[in-house]
Amino acid sequence: MRTLEIALTSVFLLPAFLPQIMSGQSISGSVSGVIKDLSGVAIDGAMIQAHSAQFPGTYRAVSGKDGRYRLTGMPAGTYDLQVSASSMKALERKGLTIAAGQSLTLDLTLEFNTQLGTLGEDRVTAAAEAKRHHPPAGPTPRTPEGKPDLTGVWWSPRTVDPGKVELQPWAEAVTKERVENNRKDTPQAQCLPNAVLRLGPLFEFVQSKDFLVIIADDDYPGFHQVYLDGRPHPPDPYEWYGHNIGHWEGDTLVVDRVGFNDRVWLDQDLHPHSDKLHVIERYRRPDLGHLEIESTVDDPGALLKPFTVKRVADLAPDQEIHEYICNENNQDVGHMVGK
Numbered sequence: 001m002r003t004l005e006i007a008l009t010s011v012f013l014l015p016a017f018l019p020q021i022m023s024g025q026s027i028s029g030s031v032s033g034v035i036k037d038l039s040g041v042a043i044d045g046a047m048i049q050a051h052s053a054q055f056p057g058t059y060r061a062v063s064g065k066d067g068r069y070r071l072t073g074m075p076a077g078t079y080d081l082q083v084s085a086s087s088m089k090a091l092e093r094k095g096l097t098i099a100a101g102q103s104l105t106l107d108l109t110l111e112f113n114t115q116l117g118t119l120g121e122d123r124v125t126a127a128a129e130a131k132r133h134h135p136p137a138g139p140t141p142r143t144p145e146g147k148p149d150l151t152g153v154w155w156s157p158r159t160v161d162p163g164k165v166e167l168q169p170w171a172e173a174v175t176k177e178r179v180e181n182n183r184k185d186t187p188q189a190q191c192l193p194n195a196v197l198r199l200g201p202l203f204e205f206v207q208s209k210d211f212l213v214i215i216a217d218d219d220y221p222g223f224h225q226v227y228l229d230g231r232p233h234p235p236d237p238y239e240w241y242g243h244n245i246g247h248w249e250g251d252t253l254v255v256d257r258v259g260f261n262d263r264v265w266l267d268q269d270l271h272p273h274s275d276k277l278h279v280i281e282r283y284r285r286p287d288l289g290h291l292e293i294e295s296t297v298d299d300p301g302a303l304l305k306p307f308t309v310k311r312v313a314d315l316a317p318d319q320e321i322h323e324y325i326c327n328e329n330n331q332d333v334g335h336m337v338g339k
Contacts, residue, residue, distance in 0.1 A: 029098040032070040033107040035063045035083065042067030043110060046085035050096070051164055052077050060161075076100040083108055084162045090269045129155075129201070135289025135314040140251075143207070148251050148285045151207045153319045156200025157293055157311035166304040171272050178270040184338040186270075187263060191326035193240040194219045196260060196279060197267040197295055197309065204321045212246060212253070220326035226255050233258055240264050242279065255281040266297070267309075274301025289315045 031050065035043045046063040054077040063069040063085075081093040088110040098104060133155055141149040167175065178185070188194045199216065206213040210229040216222045224241035237243035237259025246255040257279040266273045282294040291313040298306040 027075055027100050028072070029074045029076060029100065029102040029104065030070060030072045031074065031079075031081070031096070031098065031104045031106050032068070033105050034067045035069060035085070035108045035110065036067055037088065037110055037112065043085050043088065045158075046083055046088075046110070047159060047162065048081065048083050049162070050074065050079040050081050052079045054078065074098050076102075080164070081106075082162055082164065083110065084159050085110055086156075086158060088112060090162060133314045133316075136317060138288035140285050140287055143209070145209060147248055148253070149207055150205040150212065150253065150283055150285055150291065153202055153204045153316045153321060154199075154291055154313040155202060155316050155319075157291070157313035159309065159311050161308070161310035163297075163307035163309045165269070165271060165307050167271065168302055168304060171274075171302040174272045175270050181338040182336070183270060184336045187265060188219070188326075189333055189336055191220050191330055193221070193261075193264060195265045195267045196242065196257075196273070196277070197297070199293075199311075199313070202316060202319055202321060203313075212255075215321050216324075217321045218324055220324055222324055242277075251284060253283040255283070257281065266299075266302075272302060273299050276301040291315070 035046045035048075037043055042065070043063055044065045044067065046067075046069070048061045048063065048069050048071065050059040050071055052075075055075055059071045059074055059079075061069045061071050076099050077097075079096045079098060081096050083091040089112070091108060091110055093106075093108075096104075096106075141151075143149045183189075194216070198219075199214075200218075202217040204215040204217075206215070208228075210227070212226040212228060214224055214226065224239075224244060226244040226246045228246050230247075231245060233243050233245060233256070238261060239259055240261045240263075242257040243259045244255055244257050246253055248254070258277070260273065260275075260277050262275065264273075265271065266277070277297070277299040280296045280298075282292075282296075284292040284294075286292060293311040293313065294308060295311075296306055296308045297303070
């Protein structure tokens with residue numbers, strides 16, 4: 001798929017670089033390297049993508065078991081590089097310059113997506129957890145009304161396209177402050193609801209004709225509902241998980257979310273939001289064992305333009321959601337260290 005995408009992009013760029021081709025000069029460059037965590041362990045399955053304001057298209061690659069990746073067929077220009085991986089903080093490199101025909105080597109190190117990095121929250125545990133995924137095969141289950149039945153327990157989704165987040169200056173400053181403060185003030189550490197876009201490590205869908213209930217196993221209170229009965233949003237919604245209404249477009253459930261509490265964070269990358277935040281989620285179950293999730297985020301108060309995140313989750317038929325009473329034994333807060 002990546003080869004096809006790059007080939008198509010190159011076709012559109014051909015006229016602008018025809019003089020270079022006629023002179024025998026190569027116009028394509030590449031970026032390659034190794035992605036590791038702070039312990040020096042190679043990260044398998046990291047998603048790398050590069051954008052350029054100068055050209056259409058996106059260049060993508062996925063790291064192998066040895067952590068190696070390679071982006072090819074890139075015209076000379078300036079790029080923004082984004083890297084994401086399960087249980088790791090997303091990394092962004094802006095203003096990366098690629099010369100015509102250049103093969104750039106860029107090794108990258110990702111940080112853990114938790115502050116403490118203790119047993120159970122480390123990269124090795126996350127990798128072992130990922131190996132437990134054995135989604136069953138079979139057709140998409142359906143409700144008596146003929147709609148796809150999303151009911152089931154699902155593993156935390158994998159990001160297949162993180163989108164491109166472009167923040168307004170104030171939002172970028174808040175994100176930077178949260179990073180430098182070691183995410184000490186994250187709402188989840190205070191037993192408050194987690195980020196708007198976060199699901200997992202396990203989450204459950206319970207679907208009926210008029211409601212979809214979404215339950216998370218490590219969040220508090222850890223559930224919210226999507227109304228499927230045709231009701232509109234109330235005049236002035238204001239909830240931690242937003243007010244959620246859904247409708248079907250063919251076999252895709254479209255969920256409209258508005259009215260988020262000011263204190264909730266947008267995502268695990270520590271981005272803030274404004275009171276103008278509007279999220280559209282699209283859920284599709286193409287078969288028995290997989291769930292596709294597409295989240296489009298529009299926030300003219302915090303973003304320069306909307307962006308879309310695409311994720312895929314595997315069914316976890318042998319798992320179940322347990323109750324999570326965060327404030328019962330919340331001992332981590334005292335160990336959270338800021339700047």
